[in-house]
Amino acid sequence: MIGNKFENALWSTRFIVLISVVLSIISSIILFLLGGWDIIQAIIYKNPLLNNDIETNNELLFNIISSIDLFLIGIVLLIFGFGVYELFISEINFAKDKFADSTLKINSLDQLKNKIIKVIIIVLIVKFFEKVLKLSHNFTTPKDLIFFSLSILAICIGYFLINRK
Numbered sequence: 001m002i003g004n005k006f007e008n009a010l011w012s013t014r015f016i017v018l019i020s021v022v023l024s025i026i027s028s029i030i031l032f033l034l035g036g037w038d039i040i041q042a043i044i045y046k047n048p049l050l051n052n053d054i055e056t057n058n059e060l061l062f063n064i065i066s067s068i069d070l071f072l073i074g075i076v077l078l079i080f081g082f083g084v085y086e087l088f089i090s091e092i093n094f095a096k097d098k099f100a101d102s103t104l105k106i107n108s109l110d111q112l113k114n115k116i117i118k119v120i121i122i123v124l125i126v127k128f129f130e131k132v133l134k135l136s137h138n139f140t141t142p143k144d145l146i147f148f149s150l151s152i153l154a155i156c157i158g159y160f161l162i163n164r165k
Helices: 002-045 058-088 093-098 109-138 142-163
Strands: none
Touching (some): 109 142
16 A cells, blocks of 8 residues: 555656656747747848848858757757657647657657757757858868868768668
């Protein structure tokens, strides 16, 4: 009898993960809103078509790529929130029938980890291109362009190797 009560109490402690689920989803929504707001501001203030003070598209492109970063991190938090909920609390019945093969469908901790790692790698790739875009005006020699090309090739090979089954 005491053993059953202890096991019931122990099993109920799994609901503590709801804190991470709720905060992950809230954080994800905030990052989506911030990313959208940044894109709207970039279109209004950094667009050469709307602002005569801006001569190139680089600032607009840089701001949009930075916003994509926010969206991708929001996706990581969304995957994490849904995955933790499905692993520790309950399977989401609404999604079960409609989205059987969804990215948000998580069956194991390893699957959750792999999905998060893939999105984080995409975030790092976007961050890399953001930095390269910021430094692109410094590419003046053929050696700079070769190193830039080799770095893109290394990223592509790494991404290919990660996605191999």
